[in-house]
Amino acid sequence: MTHWIDIAALDAIPQRGARVIKTGLGCVAVFRTGADEVFALDNACPHKAGPLAEGIVHGKAVTCPLHNWVISLETGQAQGADEGQVATYPARVEAGRVLLDATFLRARAVA
Amino acid sequence: MTKKLIIIGAGMASGRVLEHLTDQAPGAYDITLFNAEPRGNYNRIMLSPVLSGEKTYDEIVTHDHAWYADARVTCRFGERIAQIDRTAKTVTAENGDVLAYDKLLIGTGSNPFMIPLPGHDLQGVIAYRDLEDTQDMMAMGPDNKVVVIGGGLLGLEAAAGMAARGADVTVVHIMGHLMERQLDEAAAYLLRKALVDKGITVRCSANSKEVLGRDGHVRALLLDDGTELPCDLLVMAVGIRPNTALAQDAGLAVGRGIHVDDQMITSDPDVLAVGECIEHDGAIFGLVAPLYDQAKVAAQTLLGSSGRFVQKELSTKLKVTGCDLFSAGDFADAEGREDIVFRDPARGVYRRLVIENNTVIGAVMYGDTADSNWFFGLIRDKTDISEMRETLIFGPAFQGGSPQDPLAAVAALPRDAEICGCNGICKGQIEDAIAAGATDLGAVRATSKASGSCGTCTGLVEQVLAVTLGDDFVMPAAASVCGCTDMTHEDLRRMIKSQRLTSMPAVWQECGWKTSCGCHICRPALNFYLLADWPLEYRDDPQSRFINERKHANIQKDGTFSVVPRMWGGITTPDELRAIADAADKYAVPTVKVTGGQRIDLLGVRGEDLPDIWADLNAAGMVSGHAYSKGLRTVKTCVGTDHCRFGTQDSTGLGIKLEKTLWGSWTPHKLKLAVSGCPRNCAEATCKDIGVVCVDSGFQISIGGAAGMDVRETTLLCQVATEEETIDVVKAVTQLYRENAKYLDRIYKWMNKVGIDWIISRVVEDAAERAALVERFEVSQSIYRKDPWAEHATERAETYRPVADLSLEAAE
Ligand code: SRM
Ligand SMILES: Cc1cc2nc3c(=O)[nH]c(=O)nc-3n(C[C@H](O)[C@H](O)[C@H](O)COP(=O)(O)OP(=O)(O)OC[C@H]3O[C@@H](n4cnc5c(N)ncnc54)[C@H](O)[C@@H]3O)c2cc1C
Numbered sequence: 001m002t003h004w005i006d007i008a009a010l011d012a013i014p015q016r017g018a019r020v021i022k023t024g025l026g027c028v029a030v031f032r033t034g035a036d037e038v039f040a041l042d043n044a045c046p047h048k049a050g051p052l053a054e055g056i057v058h059g060k061a062v063t064c065p066l067h068n069w070v071i072s073l074e075t076g077q078a079q080g081a082d083e084g085q086v087a088t089y090p091a092r093v094e095a096g097r098v099l100l101d102a103t104f105l106r107a108r109a110v111a
Numbered sequence: 112m113t114k115k116l117i118i119i120g121a122g123m124a125s126g127r128v129l130e131h132l133t134d135q136a137p138g139a140y141d142i143t144l145f146n147a148e149p150r151g152n153y154n155r156i157m158l159s160p161v162l163s164g165e166k167t168y169d170e171i172v173t174h175d176h177a178w179y180a181d182a183r184v185t186c187r188f189g190e191r192i193a194q195i196d197r198t199a200k201t202v203t204a205e206n207g208d209v210l211a212y213d214k215l216l217i218g219t220g221s222n223p224f225m226i227p228l229p230g231h232d233l234q235g236v237i238a239y240r241d242l243e244d245t246q247d248m249m250a251m252g253p254d255n256k257v258v259v260i261g262g263g264l265l266g267l268e269a270a271a272g273m274a275a276r277g278a279d280v281t282v283v284h285i286m287g288h289l290m291e292r293q294l295d296e297a298a299a300y301l302l303r304k305a306l307v308d309k310g311i312t313v314r315c316s317a318n319s320k321e322v323l324g325r326d327g328h329v330r331a332l333l334l335d336d337g338t339e340l341p342c343d344l345l346v347m348a349v350g351i352r353p354n355t356a357l358a359q360d361a362g363l364a365v366g367r368g369i370h371v372d373d374q375m376i377t378s379d380p381d382v383l384a385v386g387e388c389i390e391h392d393g394a395i396f397g398l399v400a401p402l403y404d405q406a407k408v409a410a411q412t413l414l415g416s417s418g419r420f421v422q423k424e425l426s427t428k429l430k431v432t433g434c435d436l437f438s439a440g441d442f443a444d445a446e447g448r449e450d451i452v453f454r455d456p457a458r459g460v461y462r463r464l465v466i467e468n469n470t471v472i473g474a475v476m477y478g479d480t481a482d483s484n485w486f487f488g489l490i491r492d493k494t495d496i497s498e499m500r501e502t503l504i505f506g507p508a509f510q511g512g513s514p515q516d517p518l519a520a521v522a523a524l525p526r527d528a529e530i531c532g533c534n535g536i537c538k539g540q541i542e543d544a545i546a547a548g549a550t551d552l553g554a555v556r557a558t559s560k561a562s563g564s565c566g567t568c569t570g571l572v573e574q575v576l577a578v579t580l581g582d583d584f585v586m587p588a589a590a591s592v593c594g595c596t597d598m599t600h601e602d603l604r605r606m607i608k609s610q611r612l613t614s615m616p617a618v619w620q621e622c623g624w625k626t627s628c629g630c631h632i633c634r635p636a637l638n639f640y641l642l643a644d645w646p647l648e649y650r651d652d653p654q655s656r657f658i659n660e661r662k663h664a665n666i667q668k669d670g671t672f673s674v675v676p677r678m679w680g681g682i683t684t685p686d687e688l689r690a691i692a693d694a695a696d697k698y699a700v701p702t703v704k705v706t707g708g709q710r711i712d713l714l715g716v717r718g719e720d721l722p723d724i725w726a727d728l729n730a731a732g733m734v735s736g737h738a739y740s741k742g743l744r745t746v747k748t749c750v751g752t753d754h755c756r757f758g759t760q761d762s763t764g765l766g767i768k769l770e771k772t773l774w775g776s777w778t779p780h781k782l783k784l785a786v787s788g789c790p791r792n793c794a795e796a797t798c799k800d801i802g803v804v805c806v807d808s809g810f811q812i813s814i815g816g817a818a819g820m821d822v823r824e825t826t827l828l829c830q831v832a833t834e835e836e837t838i839d840v841v842k843a844v845t846q847l848y849r850e851n852a853k854y855l856d857r858i859y860k861w862m863n864k865v866g867i868d869w870i871i872s873r874v875v876e877d878a879a880e881r882a883a884l885v886e887r888f889e890v891s892q893s894i895y896r897k898d899p900w901a902e903h904a905t906e907r908a909e910t911y912r913p914v915a916d917l918s919l920e921a922a923e
């Protein structure tokens with residue numbers, strides 16, 4: 001069962017932008033799209049671990065700041081000709097707050 | 112004996128219940144109808160046309176005296192019910208009358224929400240709910256100023272109604288765009304444009320702070336940025352709250368609204384409720400469509416049969432003449448959803464469909480809503496659209512047939528079909544121009560003006576060429592900016608200037624963007640074009656910038672950053688060097704390097720430390736070196752007359768002056784300068800974007816050099832006599848470059864396209880043009896000549912840190 005924990009106010013993340021959260025196992029990037037949905041992905045590009053949170057967000061994708069791979073925020077899959085995938089985690093918005101699934105965070109912490 | 116039914120509230124919902132009851136079983140109940148308003152049922156939603164003068168109150172009355180008399184309904188209008196006694200099964204009117212009921216129907220609607228700002232209880236501060244409010248607004252005319260708080264449906268209808276009466280209306284909306292719950296940015300942009308055309312002032316992202324009064328009457332609204340908006344009337348249209356007080360006092364189950372079941376029965380089997388005052392299955396209601404369904408079910412329940420209320424998809428339209436919009440379903444992006452976007456800039460049309468699992472789940476339309484019912488049907492019925500996906504967005508007319516060949520369609524157009532809307536050029540005129548020898552786009556443009564203004568018809572003109580010339584015409588494949596648009600950078604720059612497009616949503620709409628919000632290729636270009644052309648109107652969008660420009664530092668391959676403070680003209684001091692050394696120690700900077708641009712680079716700084724290291728460098732008087740920007744980088748200098756035995760002028764001093772004038776400016780690509788003190792050229796000025804070589808008689812200014820992937824020598828622009836004139840020429844050429852070049856073209860590329868002669872004719876030979884360029888450059892610099900590090904370190908430091916740290920917490 002998913003157990004949601006409150007991470008931050010939605011407004012703390014800019015529209016078409018991202019912020020990172022620190023976890024025991026490296027950073028997770030939390031993205032906010034132009035339409036105010038949120039997605040959580042490992043903050044490491046499948047190419048050469050570029051910090052995805054620093055990329056340009058467009059539609060439901062982010063372009064990696066290092067070599068412009070385009071990563072789907074929904075699936076974590078690299079788009080187009082590039083191949084690779086980054087882990088995604090359940091995230092949602094409720095009453096202006098960003099919620100993440102606690103179980104995954106715990107799992108990351110103890111892993 | 113006939114059973115007694117008492118109805119509280121003569122509203123849109125209870126009116127419908129009455130109709131069903133008297134249609135299906137006249138006389139089944141002895142009905143008494145109470146209403147707090149001193150009148151019977153009228154069509155509340157038509158108050159807006161009454162306000163704008165398109166209808167009269169009499170035309171919107173749904174039930175008149177004759178109707179109530181016929182239906183034998185006892186009317187007690189202007190009387191509020193004060194109390195319900197469920198044990199005794201009676202209600203008490205305000206005048207103390209106690210009446211018994213067998214069944215009670217509550218339809219008390221909702222109360223407008225008044226923001227509790229200081230001064231909200233002044234006279235002249237009203238809501239928009241009933242005829243009295245409407246009459247207050249109808250009293251506003253050309254001599255009056257009005258402020259409406261709330262850019263939703265109600266607020267905009269109020270604003271448009273009063274504007275139609277000549278009042279000077281300002282809408283203040285807290286969110287970034289109008290009607291954000293129903294519209295996306297693109298549709299809201301078109302709506303805003305239409306309202307502004309009606310003379311309404313629209314202020315989004317505006318926070319109200321206080322209502323200011325004089326002698327107990329409103330005089331102005333004060334915003335939290337200090338702006339005062341004078342007004343004779345202030346309308347708050349910011350939301351509604353179900354009117355549940357009576358039910359709550361009577362001990363009925365109440366949440367956000369009065370709880371009812373699928374039969375519209377409250378927690379008391381003899382009490383029913385309908386309309387905006389109820390809560391059904393967690394939902395409350397603000398539009399009439401569901402209320403009508405509720406009314407039907409309530410009548411069935413009262414008559415002993417069993418209906419069932421089911422919530423359905425809702426759609427919204429705005430009742431403002433000339434603002435044709437439609438919104439339905441859920442149009443937020445979310446996992447597993449796709450967008451189909453269609454824009455017709457010439458007609459001001461925008462359509463967006465949101466698709467999930469092969470069904471349409473949401474739609475937003477502006478400009479042409481003729482097909483909205485068809486789309487709404489698809490949403491409601493969850494129709495599988497996989498078969499018609501390709502042509503879906505074009506509406507029902509395009510379904511079934513085979514997809515049209517665009518060339519055949521153009522061939523079929525009559526000679527008088529208009530192709531170029533800006534210049535009013537018809538297909539026939541283009542055919543004539545072709546017959547007279549214009550065989551490519553440029554020639555057609557030159558002789559007929561077609562596609563010469565906004566350029567959106569370029570594709571059509573090319574199709575006319577193809578149809579007319581057959582195989583003699585090869586469709587050019589002009590490189591568009593990216594997959595989001597068919598326009599080239601040049602088209603785009605022309606559109607932004609000629610159509611006065613000052614925001615991204617404006618460009619997306621007017622230039623027919625195919626995606627909802629662009630991509631990493633077009634957004635940085637657009638952001639630059641907009642701020643270059645409209646430095647005062649447009650606000651820079653960090654989210655459309657590459658990370659280096661967003662965080663004012665160069666990203667490294669391991670995600671750390673480099674920090675390069677400015678060293679004006681390559682000159683530094685022992686104090687600055689000490690501060691740099693201290694910062695390098697304090698933030699454990701792994702590499703300190705002298706750059707090829709005559710300054711020092713601190714490489715490998717952690718992103719989180721950026722605001723702090725900047726604050727330290729700022730404290731020592733240093734500012735950002737913009738080593739990361741498509742903007743002014745460095746002005747390299749040599750030692751010049753200060754020390755060198757060959758120096759002819761103060762090259763170091765001039766370099767510093769140039770850097771202090773140009774720093775902070777954004778350009779299509781990076782901009783590097785150098786000033787050498789003599790033709791020996793130790794500052795390598797002749798391979799810079801703009802180079803100055805000092806000679807005895809003055810200053811030789813040359814442009815278009817490079818020493819990167821291409822190595823090029825500069826081309827002479829002019830020689831001038833004084834430092835002042837040098838600075839003016841440099842500013843003017845920078846501005847000309849900024850206003851005209853394609854994003855990511857260095858000066859040499861731009862120069863190769865437009866020619867050095869064209870540049871000389873504007874910057875050197877035309878004194879008035881040079882002065883105008885200098886002035887525009889200075890206007891832009893009034894915004895951008897400042898240190899972004901200082902601003903980020905003091906105001907945005909928080910955004911550089913993780914938004915949450917779970918590494919400790921989760922460890923338990
Ligand atoms: C730091 C520096 C090298 C150094 O250690 O000296 C440098 C570093 C970079 N240069 Fe450079 N360039 C540096 C001087 C130069 C010079 C020499 C000069 O300015 O006199 C040139 C040749 C002159 C010129 O620009 O024409 C130069 C030509 C380039 C180019 C090729 C540009 C072109 O149009 O061909 C690029 C690529 C680009 O900008 O697209 C580039 C791009 C880069 C980037 C920004 C690559 C990137 O996008 O990450 C490098 C950042 C490294 C980092 O990790 O921070 N750098 N680069 C120099 C910083 C100067 C400064 O103080 O701001
Ligand atoms: C200007 C305007 C434009 C609108 N436009 C649209 C539109 O385009 N489309 C749409 O779908 N919806 C629109 N709406 C919303 C729509 O009008 C409401 O959803 C609808 O009127 C609600 O009906 P109701 O019967 O629940 O309440 P109401 O129509 O508000 O009726 C409730 C009545 O109960 C009376 N009352 C309250 N308490 C008591 C009491 N204690 N004793 C006696 N009487 C009491 C009130 O005086 C009121 O007359 C609009 C609303 C407004 C104000």
Ligand code: SF4
């Ligand atoms: S020359 Fe290449 S490797 Fe060296 S700093 Fe410039 S871009 Fe980086």
Ligand code: FES
Binds near residue numbers: 046047049066069
């Ligand atoms: S690390 Fe992301 S594209 Fe190379």
